[in-house]
Amino acid sequence: MNTNTAEVIENVAPIMSLRHVHQYFGGVQALIDVDMDIYPGEVIALVGDNGAGKSTFLKVISGVNIPQQSEIEFEGKTITISNTLDPVNLGIQTVYQDLALCDNLDVVQNLFLGREIVNKFGRLNESEMERIARECLDEMGIELTSVRAKVSDLSGGQRQAVAIARAMLGSPKIVLLDEPLANLGLVQREQVGKLILNLRSKNVGVVVVSHDLAEVFAVCDRVVVFRLGEKVAEISRPEITKERVVAEITGSNTFMEEDE
Amino acid sequence: MDEQKKSVVLSRTTEIKPNKKLRVMEALNGPLRMLPVIFALVVIWVIFTILNPAFVSPRNLTTLSVQIVNMGIMAIGLFLVLLHGELDLSCAASSAVSATIAAIFCINKGLPFIVGFAACIAFGALIGAVQGWIVTQFGAPAFIITMGGQMALEGLLLLLLSESTQISLVNHSLTVFTTIYLPTWLSYIVLAVGVAFLFFLSYQSYSQAKKNNLPVKFANKVLFPTVGVLTGGIIVLEIMRKYKGLNLAVLLLIALLAVFAYILTQTRFGVHLYALGGNPEAVRRAGISVKNTKWAAFIISGAVFAFAGMIAASRLQSVSVSSVDDSIMMNSIAACVLGGASLSGGKGNIWGVLLGALVMGSLTNGMYLIGAETFTRLIIQGLILVVAVVLDAFIVNSSATKR
Numbered sequence: 001m002n003t004n005t006a007e008v009i010e011n012v013a014p015i016m017s018l019r020h021v022h023q024y025f026g027g028v029q030a031l032i033d034v035d036m037d038i039y040p041g042e043v044i045a046l047v048g049d050n051g052a053g054k055s056t057f058l059k060v061i062s063g064v065n066i067p068q069q070s071e072i073e074f075e076g077k078t079i080t081i082s083n084t085l086d087p088v089n090l091g092i093q094t095v096y097q098d099l100a101l102c103d104n105l106d107v108v109q110n111l112f113l114g115r116e117i118v119n120k121f122g123r124l125n126e127s128e129m130e131r132i133a134r135e136c137l138d139e140m141g142i143e144l145t146s147v148r149a150k151v152s153d154l155s156g157g158q159r160q161a162v163a164i165a166r167a168m169l170g171s172p173k174i175v176l177l178d179e180p181l182a183n184l185g186l187v188q189r190e191q192v193g194k195l196i197l198n199l200r201s202k203n204v205g206v207v208v209v210s211h212d213l214a215e216v217f218a219v220c221d222r223v224v225v226f227r228l229g230e231k232v233a234e235i236s237r238p239e240i241t242k243e244r245v246v247a248e249i250t251g252s253n254t255f256m257e258e259d260e
Numbered sequence: 261m262d263e264q265k266k267s268v269v270l271s272r273t274t275e276i277k278p279n280k281k282l283r284v285m286e287a288l289n290g291p292l293r294m295l296p297v298i299f300a301l302v303v304i305w306v307i308f309t310i311l312n313p314a315f316v317s318p319r320n321l322t323t324l325s326v327q328i329v330n331m332g333i334m335a336i337g338l339f340l341v342l343l344h345g346e347l348d349l350s351c352a353a354s355s356a357v358s359a360t361i362a363a364i365f366c367i368n369k370g371l372p373f374i375v376g377f378a379a380c381i382a383f384g385a386l387i388g389a390v391q392g393w394i395v396t397q398f399g400a401p402a403f404i405i406t407m408g409g410q411m412a413l414e415g416l417l418l419l420l421l422s423e424s425t426q427i428s429l430v431n432h433s434l435t436v437f438t439t440i441y442l443p444t445w446l447s448y449i450v451l452a453v454g455v456a457f458l459f460f461l462s463y464q465s466y467s468q469a470k471k472n473n474l475p476v477k478f479a480n481k482v483l484f485p486t487v488g489v490l491t492g493g494i495i496v497l498e499i500m501r502k503y504k505g506l507n508l509a510v511l512l513l514i515a516l517l518a519v520f521a522y523i524l525t526q527t528r529f530g531v532h533l534y535a536l537g538g539n540p541e542a543v544r545r546a547g548i549s550v551k552n553t554k555w556a557a558f559i560i561s562g563a564v565f566a567f568a569g570m571i572a573a574s575r576l577q578s579v580s581v582s583s584v585d586d587s588i589m590m591n592s593i594a595a596c597v598l599g600g601a602s603l604s605g606g607k608g609n610i611w612g613v614l615l616g617a618l619v620m621g622s623l624t625n626g627m628y629l630i631g632a633e634t635f636t637r638l639i640i641q642g643l644i645l646v647v648a649v650v651l652d653a654f655i656v657n658s659s660a661t662k663r
Binding site: 096119124125 | 461527541606
């Protein structure tokens with residue numbers, strides 16, 4: 001197993017290690033013996049063609065898919081993930097593609113949904129939530145006209161930012177982003193890219209699934225390529241080129257490697 | 261790192277300079293959401309007063325206030341259900357059967373008032389619990405489940421009253437709700453207590469905001485709301501005292517509204533109900549039990565419907581096989597919608613329900629007063645409802661705040 005590909009951060013222990021992940025859907029093998037390590041302060045891009053298994057693998061980490069076979073270590077301890085709450089309790093936050101925000105609520109209410117701060121009589125402490133929300137957004141460099149604006153009033157990029165801020169509010173160790181650039185304009189893509197770098201600078205392990213190779217390459221440290229359910233390549237920072245990754249995705253480099 | 265931070269400026273890329281019309285629409289969709297219904301209410305009152313000045317007499321206003329209590333309380337229950345995106349069509353039958361249970365306990369069995377009243381509320385909650393359990397457990401559409409519930413409950417009512425088709429409550433303590441008028445001194449004490457509560461809560465918010473260094477003004481946060489409610493309360497009580505004073509049922513309606521306003525805006529449960537109306541999937545992923553939250557809302561609204569039934573029985577001084585009043589249900593739904601609730605959930609303010617009930621109640625009351633035929637009243641009520649919903653859709657679509 002070539003797990004030493006993350007050369008830059010060789011000496012740091014991974015937050016999470018997944019080994020021999022197998023996932024079947026009926027007779028279809030969606031994931032075949034996939035291994036991966038997630039390091040702190042590292043952005044990993046999972047790429048591959050449709051149905052290659054990258055989203056399936058992300059869902060294994062987030063607890064949506066339960067693999068038939070797997071060995072998972074989190075901070076050195078062997079663990080099992082059997083539902084979507086297990087990863088959350090470990091410190092793994094997921095930003096889904098559909099963002100899962102409530103349009104009719106404001107930014108603060110969305111950030112704190114399910115973990116509202118109340119006083120000892122059970123009354124919501126709106127002010128404290130608002131202050132923490134402002135601090136969190138400031139720290140991430142997200143600018144909004146008002147934290148009391150309804151989410152339905154926000155642009156696509158702002159919504160994505162709110163969803164990422166919601167993930168950050170739980171002080172996670174790992175953030176999973178499912179297609180964070182989908183449906184965004186050029187400027188907004190760049191902004192979300194910067195937000196991802198921001199997460200990295202806070203020593204969070206970031207795993208991104210994306211179709212948008214160019215934008216993802218701009219921010220990632222490592223590209224993991226999936227093809228037909230298998231992890232076929234793991235390319236670290238200096239060697240990441242579009243040609244190489246596309247070749248791995250399509251499988252057209254198989255001869256080349258054999259030639260070498 | 262700092263450079264990164266600075267450069268991440270997420271601006272609204274599609275922002276256009278809001279023109280005047282857009283600004284008006286945004287305001288109507290936001291903070292001034294209640295303005296159209298208040299305007300409609302004023303217009304209705306002005307027209308009826310011109311047609312018959314007796315409309316604004318203390319006597320008629322007191323009558324009007326008692327008339328809307330049943331509808332208003334039922335609308336509170338419906339609002340809770342509408343908020344999380346469901347509908348309860350069994351509310352009229354549920355309230356009639358619950359009131360009948362109280363009548364059977366107290367009149368036929370001779371049990372004390374409190375037993376009958378408790379049984380009534382408990383039975384309403386039970387109906388809500390059963391229907392809510394079916395809806396949440398099987399993901400069945402509440403519209404159909406409660407329609408079935410409506411039929412079954414109507415059958416149950418006929419069964420309960422199969423010997424005598426009605427039970428009279430005349431001179432029984434079950435009618436206290438609408439027969440008691442509070443003496444002026446007592447109603448002022450109640451107002452003082454209410455205002456004190458409001459002051460306490462708003463002051464708590466104010467000091468919390470101060471503690472968290474948020475920009476907040478004492479006048480806006482504490483003074484204006486408290487003084488506003490105090491002034492409004494005094495005006496209402498002064499009008500009421502010119503006739504018989506404040507009716508107990510009216511006080512109960514206001515108290516219920518205040519309690520639910522607190523629950524819906526100041527507690528986690530309330531936020532979760534609004535969130536469920538917005539995006540149930542987001543609520544589920546936030547680790548909140550969607551089933552239990554919805555179920556709780558059904559149970560509470562069932563109890564509220566039972567209370568509405570108690571008020572109706574108290575006003576009519578009887579329960580009968582014809583107590584299931586579908587028009588009251590339709591009026592209650594209309595009151596919710598006029599008050600800003602949406603059938604798809606997640607919208608509206610509970611005080612809007614009171615305004616909606618006042619609009620519907622004023623129309624009924626005023627039309628009788630000017631001697632209009634029932635058909636005129638129904639046509640006008642129907643048209644106002646349609647116009648209100650069309651206007652609301654127009655405001656939402658015209659403001660930029662939609663996606």
